[in-house]
Amino acid sequence: MSLIKLLNRLLFVFxxxxxxxxxxxxxxxxxxxxxxxxxVAKVMAGYMTIDNLSNKDIKILSAKSNSFxxxxxxxxxxxxxxxxxxxxxxxxxxxxxxxxxxxxxLHMMLMDKLxxxxxxxxxxxxxxxxxxxxxxxxxxxxxxxxxxxMHHHHHH
Amino acid sequence: MPSEKPxxxxxxxxxxxxxxxxxxxxxxxxxxLSQQILINNNDAQVPxxxxxxxxxxxxxxxxxxxxxxxxxxxxxxxxxxxxxxxxFGFTNCPDVCPTTLKVMQSMWKTLPTKIGDKGHPKLYFxxxxxxxxxxxxxxxxxxxxxxxxxxxxxxxxxIDKLTNQIGILYGFDEKDGDNDKEYIVNHSSxxxxxxxxxxxxxxxxxxxxxxxxxxxxxxxxxxxxx
Numbered sequence: 356m357s358l359i360k361l362l363n364r365l366l367f368v369f370x371x372x373x374x375x376x377x378x379x380x381x382x383x384x385x386x387x388x389x390x391x392x393x394x395v396a397k398v399m400a401g402y403m404t405i406d407n408l409s410n411k412d413i414k415i416l417s418a419k420s421n422s423f424x425x426x427x428x429x430x431x432x433x434x435x436x437x438x439x440x441x442x443x444x445x446x447x448x449x450x451x452x453x454x455x456x457x458x459x460x461l462h463m464m465l466m467d468k469l470x471x472x473x474x475x476x477x478x479x480x481x482x483x484x485x486x487x488x489x490x491x492x493x494x495x496x497x498x499x500x501x502x503x504x505m506h507h508h509h510h511h
Numbered sequence: 512m513p514s515e516k517p518x519x520x521x522x523x524x525x526x527x528x529x530x531x532x533x534x535x536x537x538x539x540x541x542x543x544l545s546q547q548i549l550i551n552n553n554d555a556q557v558p559x560x561x562x563x564x565x566x567x568x569x570x571x572x573x574x575x576x577x578x579x580x581x582x583x584x585x586x587x588x589x590x591x592x593x594x595x596x597x598x599f600g601f602t603n604c605p606d607v608c609p610t611t612l613k614v615m616q617s618m619w620k621t622l623p624t625k626i627g628d629k630g631h632p633k634l635y636f637x638x639x640x641x642x643x644x645x646x647x648x649x650x651x652x653x654x655x656x657x658x659x660x661x662x663x664x665x666x667x668x669x670i671d672k673l674t675n676q677i678g679i680l681y682g683f684d685e686k687d688g689d690n691d692k693e694y695i696v697n698h699s700s701x702x703x704x705x706x707x708x709x710x711x712x713x714x715x716x717x718x719x720x721x722x723x724x725x726x727x728x729x730x731x732x733x734x735x736x737x
Contacts, residue, residue: 392609393602393655395648400605425693431606437680438607438717439697458610459718465605466693499613 381409382448382490389465389494391474399472401463401480401494402456407448414485415446422478424467431459474498558734563727569710575672577665580650585663590709594632594732597703599679601640601696602652611700612636612656617721619657626659630737632728637673638664639681640696677703677711704728707737
């Protein structure tokens with residue numbers, strides 16, 4: 356990769372993906388990322404933390420991306436001895452609260468990949484909220500050598 | 512005759528060497544035998560302090576006829592000769608399968624053995640979604656995680672012969688939308704450890720963690736022998 360390209364990418368990542376704050380909607384999305392998948396895989400996952408900074412509950416009604424045919428929010432849960440994935444028709448983030456989309460739990464399911472996506476790519480996703488507004492987020496594609504499930508997060 | 516002297520000496524030394532070597536031989540045989548008895552005794556016991564569930568009576572896996580990623584037969588015979596990890600899933604799985612294969616990729620890096628070494632395991636990712644997961648897709652999928660990994664699939668009734676023996680469950684969620692190729696497969700996410708005799712020896716339950724699996728595997732290997 357040439358230096359210019361690298362700088363461009365760094366600038367791009369800095370501008371669009373470090374931390375997306377949407378003051379109007381009061382939703383803050385942080386650490387939005389997607390594990391790089393085998394090129395042959397048609398689906399990928401999206402993980403992030405969504406903060407609701409407002410005093411009202413906010414509901415995410417739908418999600419879409421130009422890189423995938425369909426985007427849904429699913430919950431992985433252990434049920435009847437199986438890992439089941441249940442489609443969430445919508446996702447409510449309670450007032451002054453946050454939810455985490457993470458491995459083995461709630462996640463964005465990106466279905467039917469339309470273009471090759473590699474580590475370093477950005478997957479743009481648009482979320483439609485129940486207040487009629489939309490917000491754009493960028494999933495940074497990373498090789499997850501140390502899956503999140505191995506870490507113990509301490510909440511303060 | 513002076514020439515007979517060395518000959519007699521030779522006879523004498525032969526007389527000494529034979530019983531001594533017999534003694535050493537029986538000592539070695541005895542040690543080997545006690546080692547074998549020790550191993551056989553361990554066979555019906557389980558090592559302590561593990562996160563894995565070890566079966567005291569390892570269960571021989573029989574009668575299934577599947578296909579590997581190179582379209583070759585995968586049957587109980589392929590499970591003999593080395594330790595094997597079995598994991599069941601499908602390639603259209605966004606969360607659980609890639610996360611687990613990533614864990615196994617990390618775990619593989621900690622192995623003290625290399626491919627071809629005694630005690631070096633194999634990993635088989637068995638797709639329970641043969642409709643979409645053809646062998647060549649599976650090959651590309653698993654080898655992204657590690658070129659040593661193997662993708663397996665086959666007819667559903669043959670997959671059932673294997674999953675029924677080891678308590679793995681799977682099922683298909685109703686196909687919704689306009690595309691009948693879009694459906695979700697629910698499946699157990701345990702890792703099954705099979706011993707070099709082709710017997711199910713342990714079950715490792717999620718959440719999976721590379722370091723724990725690695726240390727449990729070495730403990731089990733040492734306890735039962737390769």
